[in-house]
Amino acid sequence: MTKFSSIFMLLMVLLFSACNTNSSDKKDPSDYLIRTDIPARPSGQKDVLGLVTEKLDTVRVGFIGLGMRGPGAVERFTHIPGTQVVALCDLHPERVEQTQTILDRAGLPRAAEYSGSEEAWKELVQRDDIDLVYIATDWKRHADMMIYAMEQGKHVACEVPAAMTLDEIWSIVNTAEKTQKHAMQLENCVYDYFELTTLNMAQQGLFGEVLHAEGAYIHDLSDFWGYYEGDWRLQYNKEFRGDVYATHGMGPAAQALDIHRGDKMNTLVAMDTKPVNIPEYLIEERGMDRDSAYNFANGQHTMTMIRTENGKTIQIQHDVASPRPYSRMYQVSGTKGFANKYPTQGYALQGEMLDETVAPDHENLNAHSFVSAEVRDALMTKYKHRIHQELEEKAKEVGGHGGMDFIMDYRLVYCLQNGLPLDMDVYDLAEWCSLAELSRISIENNSAAVEVPDFTRGNWNKIQGFRHAFAD
């Protein structure tokens, strides 16, 4: 081979390998995206965005599930004018009887009773004197109960998470669209004082353009595991990987970012740690052998990151096992300000964002530190949400997680009575619950990106900006 031809060969090899590198670098990003099926909207069916239904003077309610959570809801309804507790259902008759005493104490008539079998709730749902079915059972039957209630002509409200799989979610969405009934998930954390005040600040532009939000459910449940009916909660975590309880974090974050009201979630990636504390609990407290105990799917700490159509991000965490103080993280970060709830509530704002009435020490403010406690309190008073202005006192008196549970129930009833769109629609339910399955898919595929389905099927931009509805 001549010197010239060997130089030529070498150049060809270099060129070939360079071309190869380029072609693999230039893979289409969608090649890395895992997609799940989006069923076509059946013909003749329309979306339920902004759904309004006939006004109800009295909201007649049937409750299913009277364990740790359910009776508190019945108690709260005894404080809401224009409601009637018509029927109560639980597997255990003694829980129904115990809940009747709440009505006795309130001086209200006793409700019809259903119990004793897995299917008794269907008889409650079939009654023709109920407008709303209120579900507080374990996660396994939520979707079945919601779907059946809507098919029987009822509005339905269901505790969190209202659905655990994408199949369940699509069935709930399709049934709500087919029946044009309300299907609301009972996510209480969107009504908590700091979250709702912060949402009001965000909606009034105090943080500039909101770019990022965070939320979580970090709650050591080791003292609670033994109290769930039939051990359902621990068993669910044993069987399923992913963020199985995302809605407390998702709700306030999604509202701050106007999800399906001008923006939509496009992709997520998730990652988890190995499980340790719950398997060890199973060994130590329940005498389970090591192999069975560590045959445990749910990671001790699960993180999910989501990117939206408008270039925003959400981060959500789940940890029910580590010895950590309770936290829902809750942060909102914008171009001109920042809000943080845990461990201490605070706001940081660009100096010019504060007006003099709320900034006595204006000179000391900068975007790198929280405003003083006095300024924070003044801001929170100034931006107190109309819902809190009207309900705060009563909510604190009735209680339920500091009052947010009462506000949630009150708002549900208020909107039904006034024929208004509910604060949370079926697409909120779908989006917030979808993390359970979508995060699992990502984790099981090396944290690959997974598409978040558009549960509105093309109508995510129809409503501009999340707002609560009022009768006036």
Ligand SMILES: NC(=O)c1ccc[n+]([C@@H]2O[C@H](COP(=O)([O-])OP(=O)(O)OC[C@H]3O[C@@H](n4cnc5c(N)ncnc54)[C@H](O)[C@@H]3O)[C@@H](O)[C@H]2O)c1
């Ligand atoms: N939003 C919140 O802050 C919050 C707080 C606690 C619980 N929760 C949610 O509330 C729901 C209930 O949780 P919990 O702690 O009360 O659980 P739990 O196990 O104490 O109660 C569940 C109840 O449902 C009943 N039940 C189960 N299957 C039934 C059926 N087929 N028919 C009738 N009754 C049935 C059980 O007998 C039990 O009394 C869950 O979805 C949970 O995630 C929400």
